[in-house]
Amino acid sequence: MTTSSARLSGWRRQQLAGWLFLAPAIAYLLFAFALPIVYNVMLSFEHTSPATIANFTAPWAGLDNYRFILHDPVSRSAIVRTLVFTFGSLLGQFVIGFALALLFSLRFPGRTFARSLIIVPWLLPLIVTGVIFRFLFQAEGGAVNQVLIDAGVVHQPVQWLNDPHIALWTILIANIWLGVPFFTLLLYSALQDVPLEVREAAIIDGASAWQRLRLVIVPIILPVIEVTLLLGFVFTVKVFDLVIGLTGGGPANATQLITTWSYNLSFQVFSFGEGAALNNVLLVMALICAPVYLWLSRDSLRRSSGTAR
Amino acid sequence: MAQPGLAATELGDREMTPFQRSRALRWLCTLAAVAALVVILFPVYAILVGSFESTETLFSGKFYWLPHAATLDNYRTVLGAASQSTQETVTGAQSGNVLTSLIVGLGTAALALVIAVPAAYALSKYRLRVTIVFVSALLVAQIVPSIVLATSLFVFFHWIHLVNSYPGLIIADGTYAIPFAILVLRAFFFSLPNDLMYAARVDGASEWQTFRLIVIPLARSAVITVAVFAFLAGWGDFIFALTILNGAGIEPITLGIYNYLGNYSTDWGAVMAAAVFAMVPAALLLVMAQRYIASGLTAGSVKG
Numbered sequence: 001m002t003t004s005s006a007r008l009s010g011w012r013r014q015q016l017a018g019w020l021f022l023a024p025a026i027a028y029l030l031f032a033f034a035l036p037i038v039y040n041v042m043l044s045f046e047h048t049s050p051a052t053i054a055n056f057t058a059p060w061a062g063l064d065n066y067r068f069i070l071h072d073p074v075s076r077s078a079i080v081r082t083l084v085f086t087f088g089s090l091l092g093q094f095v096i097g098f099a100l101a102l103l104f105s106l107r108f109p110g111r112t113f114a115r116s117l118i119i120v121p122w123l124l125p126l127i128v129t130g131v132i133f134r135f136l137f138q139a140e141g142g143a144v145n146q147v148l149i150d151a152g153v154v155h156q157p158v159q160w161l162n163d164p165h166i167a168l169w170t171i172l173i174a175n176i177w178l179g180v181p182f183f184t185l186l187l188y189s190a191l192q193d194v195p196l197e198v199r200e201a202a203i204i205d206g207a208s209a210w211q212r213l214r215l216v217i218v219p220i221i222l223p224v225i226e227v228t229l230l231l232g233f234v235f236t237v238k239v240f241d242l243v244i245g246l247t248g249g250g251p252a253n254a255t256q257l258i259t260t261w262s263y264n265l266s267f268q269v270f271s272f273g274e275g276a277a278l279n280n281v282l283l284v285m286a287l288i289c290a291p292v293y294l295w296l297s298r299d300s301l302r303r304s305s306g307t308a309r
Numbered sequence: 310m311a312q313p314g315l316a317a318t319e320l321g322d323r324e325m326t327p328f329q330r331s332r333a334l335r336w337l338c339t340l341a342a343v344a345a346l347v348v349i350l351f352p353v354y355a356i357l358v359g360s361f362e363s364t365e366t367l368f369s370g371k372f373y374w375l376p377h378a379a380t381l382d383n384y385r386t387v388l389g390a391a392s393q394s395t396q397e398t399v400t401g402a403q404s405g406n407v408l409t410s411l412i413v414g415l416g417t418a419a420l421a422l423v424i425a426v427p428a429a430y431a432l433s434k435y436r437l438r439v440t441i442v443f444v445s446a447l448l449v450a451q452i453v454p455s456i457v458l459a460t461s462l463f464v465f466f467h468w469i470h471l472v473n474s475y476p477g478l479i480i481a482d483g484t485y486a487i488p489f490a491i492l493v494l495r496a497f498f499f500s501l502p503n504d505l506m507y508a509a510r511v512d513g514a515s516e517w518q519t520f521r522l523i524v525i526p527l528a529r530s531a532v533i534t535v536a537v538f539a540f541l542a543g544w545g546d547f548i549f550a551l552t553i554l555n556g557a558g559i560e561p562i563t564l565g566i567y568n569y570l571g572n573y574s575t576d577w578g579a580v581m582a583a584a585v586f587a588m589v590p591a592a593l594l595l596v597m598a599q600r601y602i603a604s605g606l607t608a609g610s611v612k613g
């Protein structure tokens with residue numbers, strides 16, 4: 001009797017301790033994520049002005065802000081551009097990242113050293129990456145144009161940042177450069193987990209290198225490919241610093257993405273309601289991934305207490 | 310079907326495909342890796358060189374592959390020593406930049422640890438009803454774009470007078486680091502045997518003592534990984550600095566770079582010297598904390 005009641009109180013004590021350990025994180029998540037998201041939804045239905053920001057509420061606007069987003073040509077093209085930019089980036093990052101991951105899983109002199117340096121772009125502040133590429137892609141005195149002209153590829157300097165038809169490509173190149181290390185690293189560690197016997201069996205069966213890759217290796221590492229693409233999507237859809245550093249959304253709004261245009265609406269013209277409506281479009285695009293992400297992470301979710309992997 | 314003789318030779322050298330046994334091809338791989346590294350590292354090299362160029366060189370319309378008439382003027386400008394010699398296009402961006410970024414980075418790391426270490430412990434070693442819901446919320450939180458949070462946080466901070474303050478910026482920067490930190494630490498705590506905790510309880514340790522004296526010391530490497538990433542998140546943050554700092558007063562280095570860019574004319578020398586300063590922590594960590602970075606990167610991080 002005494003032991004069971006002692007055990008019960010021990011269990012209660014542990015529950016209490018667990019909740020206390022978790023309490024700061026719950027409070028933080030509510031304040032820094034849940035409330036802002038809810039408030040952002042509220043803002044998107046309000047007629048805001050610099051004056052209303054000081055108060056808790058502003059006049060109800062119904063769907064006016066969303067109507068504005070639908071009819072504002074810059075907002076509309078920013079939404080389409082964000083999608084095109086994101087999928088273009090993913091394609092480039094995946095192809096190059098996978099190629100490098102395959103390269104690094106071969107054995108050659110210097111591969112460990114090379115692999116340790118490849119993460120450099122990932123560690124730089126994004127605004128730094130933006131200004132570096134702005135420097136390299138200058139029309140006059142930029143390294144890229146100089147190489148292209150010296151090699152005879154072009155005769156006139158390419159207006160990488162000032163031509164509305166080219167500027168988005170420049171950002172795409174910078175973003176691919178930025179994302180490749182992440183893809184390389186995750187895909188490389190997945191490739192390391194492909195059992196040697198499986199590869200040997202494929203060789204014995206006479207499969208060509210391409211067949212081994214397509215029919216044996218890719219199916220095995222498919223879960224990692226899925227997670228990597230998903231995280232890459234989420235990461236690219238919210239790119240902001242890079243665009244600000246490179247073009248600031250210009251020339252003539254030709255490189256405005258949802259994030260940069262929303263910043264412009266909220267913090268340059270102080271239409272927080274319209275900015276919030278555009279934010280919600282972005283949030284929906286990002287959160288479409290959430291169920292897939294949760295499903296792909298189901299193993300880590302189900303793992304409850306104690307059992308080591 | 311398979312030809313036994315062929316297979317035997319092909320597998321004679323384990324771990325190597327036939328392709329790789331050719332020495333020439335192996336060197337070709339090295340060549341390909343070098344080419345990839347050149348593309349990956351050249352931008353960093355270019356900004357290092359550029360940071361030592363004079364304003365005349367930078368505006369000469371020609372790119373120099375090696376330093377041309379090297380000078381430290383740009384660094385003087387950024388550190389606020391020689392602001393008379395350059396055009397005064399920028400005000401307020403002075404030597405405080407690096408110090409400000411250090412405070413923000415360290416503050417973000419401290420906040421992340423204080424919140425994430427106990428939370429991760431609770432989510433891995435206590436059977437709480439909320440565990441699955443809360444971990445799902447963390448995964449979703451990593452997906453939320455910062456601009457969505459920035460708009461609302463700016464208004465909240467306006468109400469509670471945290472605009473233009475270190476605590477405000479650090480709380481905002483925590484959104485990059487904290488969900489990630491909890492998930493990484495939780496995965497680590499799973500690897501600690503439960504017997505450790507049982508033994509401490511049997512010996513009469515309180516839950517807090519167990520956490521403080523047994524768990525935290527064992528988690529050192531995971532805690533360092535998390536702290537490194539939280540620091541980098543706070544150091545490299547731009548979007549919250551741009552929105553929450555709102556102009557005057559506190560200015561981290563990322564915002565300093567942006568201000569040097571200017572609206573109409575760019576002070577390239579200052580931009581690049583500031584960018585070099587901004588790259589220093591990444592470079593140091595790459596050298597000193599390589600293994601922590603590698604383990605953190607593969608933990609499925611979402612940056613930005």
